Amino acid sequence: MNRALSIRSRKKDDHAKEASKHTFSISTLRGMQQAELSKKLYKLIKTENHAIGAYETAGRERLSIASQLSDWGESTNDDAVSDISDKIGVILSEIGEQEDLFAQNLEDYRAILKQIRNIESSVQPSRDQKAKISDEIQKLKYKEPSSPKIVTLEQELVRAEAQNLVAEAQLTNITRQKIKEAYDLHFAATIERAEKQIILARYGRRLLNLLDDTPVVPGDVRQPFEHVNEARKVLSDAEHELQTWEPHLEPVHSNAGGLAPNLMPTGATSETASAATEPVATPTPTEKPAAEAQGTHLESATA
Amino acid sequence: MNRALSIRSRKKDDHAKEASKHTFSISTLRGMQQAELSKKLYKLIKTENHAIGAYETAGRERLSIASQLSDWGESTNDDAVSDISDKIGVILSEIGEQEDLFAQNLEDYRAILKQIRNIESSVQPSRDQKAKISDEIQKLKYKEPSSPKIVTLEQELVRAEAQNLVAEAQLTNITRQKIKEAYDLHFAATIERAEKQIILARYGRRLLNLLDDTPVVPGDVRQPFEHVNEARKVLSDAEHELQTWEPHLEPVHSNAGGLAPNLMPTGATSETASAATEPVATPTPTEKPAAEAQGTHLESATA
Numbered sequence: 001m002n003r004a005l006s007i008r009s010r011k012k013d014d015h016a017k018e019a020s021k022h023t024f025s026i027s028t029l030r031g032m033q034q035a036e037l038s039k040k041l042y043k044l045i046k047t048e049n050h051a052i053g054a055y056e057t058a059g060r061e062r063l064s065i066a067s068q069l070s071d072w073g074e075s076t077n078d079d080a081v082s083d084i085s086d087k088i089g090v091i092l093s094e095i096g097e098q099e100d101l102f103a104q105n106l107e108d109y110r111a112i113l114k115q116i117r118n119i120e121s122s123v124q125p126s127r128d129q130k131a132k133i134s135d136e137i138q139k140l141k142y143k144e145p146s147s148p149k150i151v152t153l154e155q156e157l158v159r160a161e162a163q164n165l166v167a168e169a170q171l172t173n174i175t176r177q178k179i180k181e182a183y184d185l186h187f188a189a190t191i192e193r194a195e196k197q198i199i200l201a202r203y204g205r206r207l208l209n210l211l212d213d214t215p216v217v218p219g220d221v222r223q224p225f226e227h228v229n230e231a232r233k234v235l236s237d238a239e240h241e242l243q244t245w246e247p248h249l250e251p252v253h254s255n256a257g258g259l260a261p262n263l264m265p266t267g268a269t270s271e272t273a274s275a276a277t278e279p280v281a282t283p284t285p286t287e288k289p290a291a292e293a294q295g296t297h298l299e300s301a302t303a
Numbered sequence: 304m305n306r307a308l309s310i311r312s313r314k315k316d317d318h319a320k321e322a323s324k325h326t327f328s329i330s331t332l333r334g335m336q337q338a339e340l341s342k343k344l345y346k347l348i349k350t351e352n353h354a355i356g357a358y359e360t361a362g363r364e365r366l367s368i369a370s371q372l373s374d375w376g377e378s379t380n381d382d383a384v385s386d387i388s389d390k391i392g393v394i395l396s397e398i399g400e401q402e403d404l405f406a407q408n409l410e411d412y413r414a415i416l417k418q419i420r421n422i423e424s425s426v427q428p429s430r431d432q433k434a435k436i437s438d439e440i441q442k443l444k445y446k447e448p449s450s451p452k453i454v455t456l457e458q459e460l461v462r463a464e465a466q467n468l469v470a471e472a473q474l475t476n477i478t479r480q481k482i483k484e485a486y487d488l489h490f491a492a493t494i495e496r497a498e499k500q501i502i503l504a505r506y507g508r509r510l511l512n513l514l515d516d517t518p519v520v521p522g523d524v525r526q527p528f529e530h531v532n533e534a535r536k537v538l539s540d541a542e543h544e545l546q547t548w549e550p551h552l553e554p555v556h557s558n559a560g561g562l563a564p565n566l567m568p569t570g571a572t573s574e575t576a577s578a579a580t581e582p583v584a585t586p587t588p589t590e591k592p593a594a595e596a597q598g599t600h601l602e603s604a605t606a
Contacts (some may be wrong), residue, residue: 068350
């Protein structure tokens, strides 16, 4: 069996293929300004922005298609097709709104990833500083083994190591907490969009059943559309079910509640922690915008 | 209450707004080549193509994000983050594949809309011909009321009317049948994507619960990751549930089964129908490609 055990290994295969094509390995220089440590997440956050843009486009196009369908139905001069296509259009608009709401929720998840990226960037100088002092000591020991500067540098190194220990603890604390938070939100948003679109699509199918497609012979006149009220009822039922929708999720548990503002466990005042003179700045969480756009199309359609 | 009763009326408001901005009312001349009758659907089919493109992009970006997440996790040198991020990546890849499968299904729905558009285009000449002969008769009656050509034209008009009656019956038969078929497929595809992504997202949330985010103090070493087997089990459970997924849809009923190849009810041989010399060509249905791409990421990840 030559199958990959994770997407990681598969991904490497892809890279190997790319390399053989002699394409540029760098597509933009912007990522290069990022600290080594935060480069990968920086790129992921950028790609997520493209994905979000695609969902926004999909939502916008769906709204446009909904209007066009309704318009087309009217132009057929067939009462039944006109009424049903208009109401299918309402359902499609609402499905489009859900794509947009999903995109907004993904923005919130993306903001959480940025908090990890920010702490990664801020931990980098602490690692660099430690490595730099170590380096200097090694060089000096080789060139001037008796230099008094070595003692000073070794004292500096102890301080740098202490500071770095704090920074690394803050990094792992934030990383684990925020990666859980980010994908908790991502998956919850996926489920929300899915459950709401299922509601809408099911009512959409009921609308279709109100359209009689029995073929007619030339000269036959179609009967007037008899299901106007039923069709309106389907829409208002859909609206009601959408508005009373509530998430039912298996919770993602977190033990990060004990994380103090200094990104250490609450009450932790180890000597190492207090020895650090410059704790890494706490990344500020992004405010979550109230993304409540659901049911507006149905609401106006059934008013 | 000044709320719209349908998206149709809302759409008109939008148009009014656009007009006041003095933008071009024509954005492309291509639609103009279409018969008047099929213009609206022609445009809708084009817009749907953009929507499909957006879903393809979303799927592609999601796959890319999945790889990047796995890669990032590996670079953290944290066993737990590495394992969980790789497996979350597998779930995300599969979610991306579902976007792509959805786009493929939308292509099939779009092909059905094209069948309506095609019959609309083919009915147009029949309407034009009838109108043209009527016109000629009116002009002649005014200019040369005693012309013998009037009788000939009136005979031609009877034939044109008969042909048009057939064409219009074919149009309504195909329109009603295919619009139901198209949105039956569209809504079924929406539900399929939604149900499968719900399965994936729920297992994704279980994976998150295997990552302990209890904060550590500086100098503490994280315990080795103990849930490797559990995480693998979550993925294989997800794979199994995805592979055994089956649609459970309220059926959309059709009475179009009695539609003969001549687009008339089976057995209908009315005089009008047989009087028509040139029946409108039957649009050929598009083959549905077997779109079975589900579960490949999970399969290789749990192999």
